[in-house]
Amino acid sequence: MQTIELNIDDSIFDRFMGLLEILPKDKIKIEKSKYPAISFEEAQTKVKKAINNISPTSGTPLNEVISDIINR
Numbered sequence: 001m002q003t004i005e006l007n008i009d010d011s012i013f014d015r016f017m018g019l020l021e022i023l024p025k026d027k028i029k030i031e032k033s034k035y036p037a038i039s040f041e042e043a044q045t046k047v048k049k050a051i052n053n054i055s056p057t058s059g060t061p062l063n064e065v066i067s068d069i070i071n072r
Contacts, residue, residue, distance in 0.1 A: 001029070007037055 008016050020030060038046075 005037075 017030075020028060
């Protein structure tokens with residue numbers, strides 16, 4: 001069995017799935033992605049925004065984290 005990955009525009013997704021449903025059930029297996037696919041560029045932009053929105057006063061200083069790990 002071969003595997004392909006498709007990115008299908010929402011405007012035709014239902015019609016495309018209907019086309020697949022007419023194929024023999026024992027010859028095709030449809031697995032929907034659990035997560036929406038995004039491009040590398042979109043992911044990179046989201047990560048950059050998230051990093052830029054981190055407050056410099058939030059979190060735990062690195063030396064405290066290392067000391068905590070060592071002292072466990």
